[in-house]
Amino acid sequence: MTFDLAFTEDADAESRLEALAALTRQTRELMDAVALTAAPEGELAEIAGELAVLTERLRAVSRQSTHPFHIGSDGTLRHVGNAVIGSGNPFALPLVIEPDPSTGEGGVRADVTFRPIHEGPPGSVHGGVSALIMDHLLGHAAALAGRGGFTGTLTLRYVRRVPYGEPLAATAAVARTEGRKTWVEGRIADQAGTVLVEATGLFITPTQWPPMRDAPSVAG
Numbered sequence: 541m542t543f544d545l546a547f548t549e550d551a552d553a554e555s556r557l558e559a560l561a562a563l564t565r566q567t568r569e570l571m572d573a574v575a576l577t578a579a580p581e582g583e584l585a586e587i588a589g590e591l592a593v594l595t596e597r598l599r600a601v602s603r604q605s606t607h608p609f610h611i612g613s614d615g616t617l618r619h620v621g622n623a624v625i626g627s628g629n630p631f632a633l634p635l636v637i638e639p640d641p642s643t644g645e646g647g648v649r650a651d652v653t654f655r656p657i658h659e660g661p662p663g664s665v666h667g668g669v670s671a672l673i674m675d676h677l678l679g680h681a682a683a684l685a686g687r688g689g690f691t692g693t694l695t696l697r698y699v700r701r702v703p704y705g706e707p708l709a710a711t712a713a714v715a716r717t718e719g720r721k722t723w724v725e726g727r728i729a730d731q732a733g734t735v736l737v738e739a740t741g742l743f744i745t746p747t748q749w750p751p752m753r754d755a756p757s758v759a760g
C-alpha cells in the first residue's frame with residue numbers, strides 16, 4: 541500500500557487556532573451540560589432553538605475538510621482535527637500525551653479523566669471509548685519510536701470497570717518490532733496503580749511513508 545502523509549504548513553494563524561480551541565472547549569462544556577441537564581421540557585426546546593441558530597452561523601462558513609496534520613510554529617506536528625487529541629475537535633477528550641522514556645522505547649503517558657458523556661455501563665466508561673484512547677496512545681508510542689503507522693489489530697482486556705470523574709493514567713511503549721510491524725503495549729490504571737484496561741496493538745508502517753525517525757513531537 542502507498543500512502544502520502546502531507547505535512548502542510550497550516551494557513552491559519554496561531555491566534556485563530558487559539559480561538560478555535562476556546563470554541564471547542566466551550567462546545568465540550570456544552571456537551572457535558574446537555575448530558576447532565578435536568579432542565580424542564582420547555583426550556584430544553586428553547587435551548588435547542590438557540591443552538592440551532594449558532595450551528596447555522598458556524599455552518600455558513602464551513603471548511604471543505606477538517607484540519608490536516610500541520611507543523612506548528614514551535615515545530616510540533618499538530619493534528620487539530622484529531623478525534624482523540626484535536627484542540628479543534630469537540631469529540632476529542634482531549635488526550636494530552638507526554639513522552640515517558642522510562643517505560644521503554646516510544647514510552648508515553650497521559651493523565652485522563654473521563655466524563656459522564658463517555659458512559660457505557662451505568663457509572664462506567666464505555667469499553668469502546670477506552671479502546672479509542674488505547675488505540676491512539678499506542679499509535680503515538682509507535683510514532684515516537686520512529687515507526688508510525690496504521691493500526692492493524694488492537695486487543696484489549698477489560699480487567700476492571702473504568703470510572704469517570706476520577707484521574708487515571710494511560711501509558712504505552714513499544715514491545716517488539718519486525719520489519720514494518722510494531723507491537724505496542726499499554727494500559728489504563730487508577731491512581732493506586734491498579735490496572736483497569738490492558739491493550740496490545742499491531743501497527744503497520746505503510747511502504748511509502750515519510751521518514752519518522754526525526755518526527756517532531758505531536759500535539760492536537
Ligand SMILES: CCCCC/C=C\C/C=C\C/C=C\C/C=C\CCCC(=O)SCCNC(=O)CCNC(=O)[C@H](O)C(C)(C)COP(=O)(O)OP(=O)(O)OC[C@H]1O[C@@H](n2cnc3c(N)ncnc32)[C@H](O)[C@@H]1OP(=O)(O)O
Nearest residue numbers: 541675676679680683688689690691692693744746747758
Ligand atoms: C490516523 C493516524 C494516521 C497515522 C499517522 C501516523 C503517524 C503520524 C505521526 C504521528 C501520529 C501520532 C500518533 C498516531 C496515533 C494514533 C494512530 C491511530 C491509528 C489509527 O486509528 S489507524 C485507523 C485504523 N486502521 C486502518 O484503517 C488500517 C487499514 N488497513 C490498511 O491501511 C492496510 O491494511 C495496512 C496499512 C494496515 C497494511 O497494508 P500494507 O499493504 O502495508 O500491508 P501488507 O498487506 O503488505 O502486509 C504487510 C504485513 O502485515 C500483515 N498485515 C497486514 N494487515 C494486517 C492486519 N490488519 N493485522 C495483522 N497483520 C496485518 C500482513 O500479513 C503482512 O505480514 P507478513 O509480512 O508477515 O506476511
